[in-house]
Amino acid sequence: MVLLQLSEPGMSSAPHQHRLAVGIDLGTTNSLVATVRNSMAVVLNDEQGRSLLPSIVHYKSDGSVDVGYPAHTIQAVDPRNTIVSVKRFMGRGLKDVAHLESMPYDFMDAEGMVKVRTAAGVKSPVEISAEILKVLRLRAEASMGGELVGAVITVPAYFDDAQRQATKDAATLAGLNVLRLLNEPTAAAIAYGIDNASEGIYAVYDLGGGTFDISILKLSRGVFEVLSTNGDASLGGDDFDQRVYCWILDNAKVGFPSIEDTRRLLLKAREAKEMLTAHDSVPVHAVLGTGEQVNLTLGIHDFAAITETLVAKTLRPTRKALRDAGLTINDIRGVVMVGGATRMPQIQRAVGEFFKQEPLTNLDPDKVVALGAAMQANVLAGNRASSEEWLLLDVIPLSLGLETMGGLTEKIITRNSTIPIAKGQDFTTYKDGQTAMSFHVVQGERELVSDCRSLARFELRGIPPMVAGAARIRVTFQVDADGLLAVSAREMTSGVEASITVKPSYGLSDDEIAGMLSDSMQQATNDMQARNLREQRVEAQRLVESVDAALEVDAMLLTADERSAIDDEILALRRLLDCQDHRAIKAGMEKLNALTQDFAERRMDRSIKRALTGHKIIEFKV
Amino acid sequence: MAPDFTQDFFTLLAQPRNYRLDIAQLDTAYHELQSQVHPDHYAHLPDAERRLSMQWSTQVNEAYRTLKHPLHRARYLLQLAGVDVEQESNTAMPAAFLMEQMEWREAVAEARAASDHHELEKLMQRLQQQAASIRAEIEHEIDETQNYLAAAEALRRLMFIEKLEQEIDEALEAIES
Numbered sequence: 047m048v049l050l051q052l053s054e055p056g057m058s059s060a061p062h063q064h065r066l067a068v069g070i071d072l073g074t075t076n077s078l079v080a081t082v083r084n085s086m087a088v089v090l091n092d093e094q095g096r097s098l099l100p101s102i103v104h105y106k107s108d109g110s111v112d113v114g115y116p117a118h119t120i121q122a123v124d125p126r127n128t129i130v131s132v133k134r135f136m137g138r139g140l141k142d143v144a145h146l147e148s149m150p151y152d153f154m155d156a157e158g159m160v161k162v163r164t165a166a167g168v169k170s171p172v173e174i175s176a177e178i179l180k181v182l183r184l185r186a187e188a189s190m191g192g193e194l195v196g197a198v199i200t201v202p203a204y205f206d207d208a209q210r211q212a213t214k215d216a217a218t219l220a221g222l223n224v225l226r227l228l229n230e231p232t233a234a235a236i237a238y239g240i241d242n243a244s245e246g247i248y249a250v251y252d253l254g255g256g257t258f259d260i261s262i263l264k265l266s267r268g269v270f271e272v273l274s275t276n277g278d279a280s281l282g283g284d285d286f287d288q289r290v291y292c293w294i295l296d297n298a299k300v301g302f303p304s305i306e307d308t309r310r311l312l313l314k315a316r317e318a319k320e321m322l323t324a325h326d327s328v329p330v331h332a333v334l335g336t337g338e339q340v341n342l343t344l345g346i347h348d349f350a351a352i353t354e355t356l357v358a359k360t361l362r363p364t365r366k367a368l369r370d371a372g373l374t375i376n377d378i379r380g381v382v383m384v385g386g387a388t389r390m391p392q393i394q395r396a397v398g399e400f401f402k403q404e405p406l407t408n409l410d411p412d413k414v415v416a417l418g419a420a421m422q423a424n425v426l427a428g429n430r431a432s433s434e435e436w437l438l439l440d441v442i443p444l445s446l447g448l449e450t451m452g453g454l455t456e457k458i459i460t461r462n463s464t465i466p467i468a469k470g471q472d473f474t475t476y477k478d479g480q481t482a483m484s485f486h487v488v489q490g491e492r493e494l495v496s497d498c499r500s501l502a503r504f505e506l507r508g509i510p511p512m513v514a515g516a517a518r519i520r521v522t523f524q525v526d527a528d529g530l531l532a533v534s535a536r537e538m539t540s541g542v543e544a545s546i547t548v549k550p551s552y553g554l555s556d557d558e559i560a561g562m563l564s565d566s567m568q569q570a571t572n573d574m575q576a577r578n579l580r581e582q583r584v585e586a587q588r589l590v591e592s593v594d595a596a597l598e599v600d601a602m603l604l605t606a607d608e609r610s611a612i613d614d615e616i617l618a619l620r621r622l623l624d625c626q627d628h629r630a631i632k633a634g635m636e637k638l639n640a641l642t643q644d645f646a647e648r649r650m651d652r653s654i655k656r657a658l659t660g661h662k663i664i665e666f667k668v
Numbered sequence: 669m670a671p672d673f674t675q676d677f678f679t680l681l682a683q684p685r686n687y688r689l690d691i692a693q694l695d696t697a698y699h700e701l702q703s704q705v706h707p708d709h710y711a712h713l714p715d716a717e718r719r720l721s722m723q724w725s726t727q728v729n730e731a732y733r734t735l736k737h738p739l740h741r742a743r744y745l746l747q748l749a750g751v752d753v754e755q756e757s758n759t760a761m762p763a764a765f766l767m768e769q770m771e772w773r774e775a776v777a778e779a780r781a782a783s784d785h786h787e788l789e790k791l792m793q794r795l796q797q798q799a800a801s802i803r804a805e806i807e808h809e810i811d812e813t814q815n816y817l818a819a820a821e822a823l824r825r826l827m828f829i830e831k832l833e834q835e836i837d838e839a840l841e842a843i844e845s
Contacts, residue, residue: 226708438706465729526707
């Protein structure tokens, strides 16, 4: 249970095993996995020594799946079954997806989230993303030689609740224990800040394959504090490819391309874009399926001209983020560039002109997010002494609210609030004898509900009949450290309480995930039981160790009776470790947990007091 | 058992119960406290600990948010002193002040319609000056004379001003996009 691995600076905490944890950057174009090894964050390569995994999944008619480079190779041959940039569909309905016309997929508008019909059946973006994550999990396990305790998965800071929930579901489906969803610019700031021991206010400009984020952070000794964030969850390198693709069609005088040719030309467009970071002009050659030829030259000025509006689109959120932080460009100490798309010279120029300073490009923009995520995973897994941990304070990117009369939004939690956060709001009945009330949870900044994203609808039933206006229904929004929302409603008068907790409808229900997990593991039921048992034993062992460690330091917070009750329960749990029933072990753990709850609270109280008596616990070092 | 949230925010963050606060000191206390209770330090621990940590961290954030923002801090102090600012709002605002507010509002609307960025910035600056002088007034009424009703009256004026500032922010945003 140990609440706090408290130790004074210079004293080491109880020795424990290094827990295997990774950071995963689940990108639109490429994904990576990294870990901290010998106090150094490193990206883990595949067997061929490649660090990037193209975020591409190819479904075959026999039901098998290729992920990464093999899928990349086949995308122009079998575009319909080769899903690229699936991140753009996460938590999105069909109407939200841009450039639908040039996409080769057979879409299906399912409730909440779009799905794709493939040769291997109907797949949701969550399942497709899980395939990518699974490959990265296996890569990490092979490279690190053991099962992972957990992973930090990065998400664009501007992702809304539905997109975050979908990402977390994908990780669960891939068999990963999610330690935290971490915002990509924040991950980059950790990697940058720790490597450079930076202090002051920094902007992180993160233009990825499909998403744009701008975050303003204050870095001080051992604290990373996000002041504001903004962005565009569907703007990235893909859109620059799209502009070049349109330019090719306009200039090459070829007929309307087939889906195979579309994919081929998009790849050519991307190649041209990438080459223009080092050349003033590049040839664009392609032979289409019809035999038609494309023979063009794209110059850097033309490229800048056709993408000018996209660049401008990133500066608007940047201005908003600065204003929300109450700052001007003069306050910004440095601008960290993240994401492959920031290699484009017109981006660097525009950002430099906007902030009136050269942006920092000394980091590998493809890897910095994964490295920062790995560093944070190492902290979350409990591998660092508390004296060496840093504090990360992040915010929620978009306001959360409820629909009120007339289709208007009432904001409950405003954007850029530091998380975790909880806010309550009281409502009342408007009819005599009313026994139910319905709620509509939305996210966004606009006044009209129809302009915001709908997250969930739910009903509170069982309100005792009263005259209108007499019932008091408190609705509570809680956003956790992953930026995920839980909403509950409770009738407070007359002693009768009813409450309900909702998960946004765009996420899969826990049952659905359990169903998918068991589908993919049907043949492996025994494996699963063995795995459960193993995991439960490890958990129990860890619990016993942490209680022991807590007792060693803080036994004086317990009475003799409490102490002996805890000792008995530890002994009982130790005996259970050899049994074959993971449920019995789990029950034993629950008992010990319940028994040590008060102890945990006393330790928490004491450490809070300690924090305020001037003990500086945080030491900032790598 | 949930953590004991009955202690007031000043006690929680070890600050004197004044309107006037040393913000640097508040920031330090906040960081110290969060580095003890933040969920990131409990992610590898069992559910019960994670829940407790989230509740504490949420409470510490709420306390910090309340004390950091002058308007919220003043309202909270008055609430601790038993003065409900919203309840007292039946007291009429001074007519001259309300008149001035209407003129401000018209000026903002005009500048917005004309997309006059410069004018909006100028209005904002003047508003901020006015807000600063009201905050000084509040500080005096709460910390020195303990005249809470006078402080509540000043606070209501400050709320008007902040609402206007918000409108200017929105107007600036609308012009830019």
